[in-house]
Amino acid sequence: MLEIIRIHNELLGTYGDRGNADVLKFRASQRKIKARISDISYLDPLPKSGDIYLLGGAEDAAQLLSLTALRKGSILARAANKGAVVLAICAGFQLLGNKYATKDEEFAGLGLLDVITTPGDKRLVGDIAVQTDLFDFPLTGFENHSSVTTLGADAKAFGRVLQGNGNGVAGLDGAVNRNVFGTYLHGPVLARNPEFADLLIERAVGEPISPIDDELAQRYAKWRRALI
Numbered sequence: 001m002l003e004i005i006r007i008h009n010e011l012l013g014t015y016g017d018r019g020n021a022d023v024l025k026f027r028a029s030q031r032k033i034k035a036r037i038s039d040i041s042y043l044d045p046l047p048k049s050g051d052i053y054l055l056g057g058a059e060d061a062a063q064l065l066s067l068t069a070l071r072k073g074s075i076l077a078r079a080a081n082k083g084a085v086v087l088a089i090c091a092g093f094q095l096l097g098n099k100y101a102t103k104d105e106e107f108a109g110l111g112l113l114d115v116i117t118t119p120g121d122k123r124l125v126g127d128i129a130v131q132t133d134l135f136d137f138p139l140t141g142f143e144n145h146s147s148v149t150t151l152g153a154d155a156k157a158f159g160r161v162l163q164g165n166g167n168g169v170a171g172l173d174g175a176v177n178r179n180v181f182g183t184y185l186h187g188p189v190l191a192r193n194p195e196f197a198d199l200l201i202e203r204a205v206g207e208p209i210s211p212i213d214d215e216l217a218q219r220y221a222k223w224r225r226a227l228i
């Protein structure tokens, strides 16, 4: 059973990233891999047994509430250390870093990724395309944020920005550390990029998964890439 943990959707659900869980479950089921989505509220402890943990984008106040809840017990960091897959989008990505600052205050992040996030001077909104090392084609998405993210010495970017802004620093987007992925790509990113969904399932099950006939999803992804 593939345990997909959708973290704090009531806080981190503003930008529709909840769809990432549905795409993973659907594409796993097409391979006869049983998958279950557990929605975990910020009022409840995070399960330790997740195979894939998902965090979405949010407004600043909701993001801070989520961060406070996730600090308890360091469950996410422990799961990631054991090899669990973590996909964190925008606000979710920012709170995995070492530090997150608003205009008024600074907060320690969860420390899963060596990045810091600080307020930017304008809102970064629009289509975004990123070339990662994972695929020989770009991933596409939509970004909507004002903070910018700087990589620390130990951090590797998720990818290079071909269109849009991403981290807003050095032409890079996101960060990656083993099975922990942070990116600014909403979309939901796994609906826009089915190959990335399959890669996360493979990382979670620890073996290659069979191809499926997903002509429509492929056609959609290719059409999006053609617009870059």
Ligand code: GLN
Pocket: 015, 056, 057, 058, 059, 060, 063, 089, 090, 091, 092, 144, 145, 146, 147, 148
């Ligand atoms: N509040 C954060 C920012 O504006 C995150 C926004 C988001 O998750 N889309 O940078």
